[in-house]
Amino acid sequence: MKHHRILVFLILTVAFTFAQSPHNSMSYGILLDQVDASSLGYGTAGLIPSSNSSFSTRNPITWTDLKFATLTVHYNSGEVEYLKEKFRSGFGHLSNVAFIVPIKNKFSWGMGVFPLSRKEFSFLDDSVKTVVFSGDTSLMSKQLEGSGGMSSFFTGGSWRIDEKNSLGVQLDFLFGVFNEWTTTFLFNQGATYRRHFQYKGTLLSLFYRSSHFNSQFKSTLYFKVQGPVGQSKTVQTDYFTYVDTEVRPSRDLPLPVTLMAGAVYRFSRYTHLGVEMLKRQFNKNESTGFNSLPGLVGNASRVSVGLLRERVFGSRNFVNLFHYRIGIFQRQHYIFSPEKKLMERGFAFGLGFPFGLTQNQIDIGIRLSKRKSLFSDESELIRQFTVGLTIGDIWLVKRRRR
């Protein structure tokens, strides 16, 4: 019982810790493209199957291939290190929870929640400035901190039209808050200005899978287009030291259009090569208003290549009991400084251990990447570790009487 409490405390302590990065101060912060352990270990952003050769939590089209209703939970942790270990920030959070129901291998439906971005950051001014006023002198220090982020509650489904064509659709209901504090200390007096943002919006994603080239080229193609629908808005509330809170009129929340394409080439029955590309474009080339430091919003891209070796069914060899994943990726983030692009390159690998008769699986993914900082000449080193648990059962399926 005691150990159980310690475990719960440990989980609660780390479950909602997000990495701070100076880049999170710009726009929505760093967008979290991969949210499950298998995609993370594969180096991809979830379009092409990564859990095994046919299933990805993030792609509804692949859900029809499941045989059981599936509950999947993923936990992501790691650290961001920059300026040669001078600054290090750890994080840990639930990265994906989804419940998926396949319907007669023809349709599927699922729902879940995952974090889209996190705006955790903490800055200190690079110099304690000397302020001279009317013959008085004071040192001035300044701190800028942010906390919050955006998450998605999603629901979606798919339809296997025939053996070669599948369609999928997903709605992401975005929600979140962001708080930013600017604090100065001057002439023995502190001053604080806090901005609070509430935002909500909706993204519609359409998916398509083509297996037309499956027999001739041993390849399956995947496509996704995602864009904002309905009203997306943000409401800013300002908190001042001496005057009343001011709620500003709501304004549009710029959301991007995202195009993704991927292909899986089957080397052999158990070995697959996956390629995935992403192009993200904001419909307004302007600041989202969330910037704490000067920054721009622009086009983003991502390309990744991964290799998946599936478990060999029926083999008694220990090595063949696991899925093996390895991948590399390059990513250009959507946030810029006037002078620099924010580029990230990384390497990933992971394992999956299927067990039981109902497509249960434990996944582990590790990703190491280097991100060129917009704020210094030194790069950020990002180490991530994600563990996921997928449990299959015959939930919501009418059981036959025995």
Next chain:
Amino acid sequence: MATTLFFLVGCTEDSFITDLSETFLSPHDTTTTQINFKAYQIPPRLGGHKTLYVGNGNGYEMPFSFLKLGNLSLLSDTLLAIDSAYFQITLDTTRTDTVDDNMRLTLGYLEADSNYSEMTTNYTNIDWFSDGYPKLFSITTEDTSSNLKHVRFYVDSSLVKTWADTTVETPLLVLESQEEIPYILAFQSSENSTNFPVLKVFYHPDTVSSGDTTQVPSDTSVILLEDDVTIVIPPNLDGNNFDSTKTYAGAAAGLRSLIHADIESLEIPSTSVIAKAYLILPIDTTTSNLSSITGVEVQVFSLADTVDNWLWGEVHQEDIYSHLAFSGTFSPKTVISDSVFKIDLKGIVQSLVSGRLVNNVPINNLGFKLMMVGSLSIFDYVAIVTDSTNDLFPRLEVLYEAP
């Protein structure tokens, strides 16, 4: 395993160091010299001071001081026989112009009027006071051991009994000079902890009345003052006595100043935090009347009402310019430094800029009232330069941080 545990719990949160000069809450400084001044005069109210004055000097007239005796009911006992009594007041030689070995003073006594009040009585509201009251005459003595000069007024026993009569009001004493003197005599008031004015009464039990023929020693009763105040008639605020290009503050002179700085022209955002705000007022030492630069303290208060006109030199029977006395509506006390008053208006400017509410009404920039609240001599007054073309010009400097 160790690596995994580090990933799970190794969360250090160091701050990133970068240039934050372009972010919110950067400091801005601004100055205005658009300042209006208005000197005005009210009758001085000098209750509570440690010195009582009689005489004339520096344009001031101090015709008399009122002294209210404390309770004498102890002496009203018919079984007590008063042997003798005297009222003694001690000369403050540090503030007296000319130390006269034979000061010719009188101590009048009359029934205290209900309108008398130490804190409000001044030369304009003593209609109830008129000549014709009985007077005692002074004898000057010197305590050789302490070098103190005392002025005594001997009071006969029947008068003491009269004063002790509980059916009538305790008498009000009037200290004045027998003839007009061209100098100022200063005495220790009841506000002091030593050498304060006293009525000493020597008595013994009345053995004849009581029938007790046993010889008993005499006893002494010391009656203290309840309060005291000097009536001061200051030099009139006009072009003959004062420079109309200056503004003034002084206690006995009854001088105060109204000041209005054009804070609105500074365009400080209402959401700002005021880091510093100084009202800088240069002193014209040549036209000031200061016994010493040190010890002069002034304070600024926010006005409660609109000032109809800003004409210099108004004289009023009372202060018609009321001021606020809530936190954030007045400055701390300020002394002279390098020939200027550098008055800290941070709280006031913050209240004005952010529209602070007092009794659900926002504080407006109606102006300030400048008052002298401390000086070595009550006769001190400061002349403040109002000309913005002067080398040392009055100005309001503000440092603020705006979101």
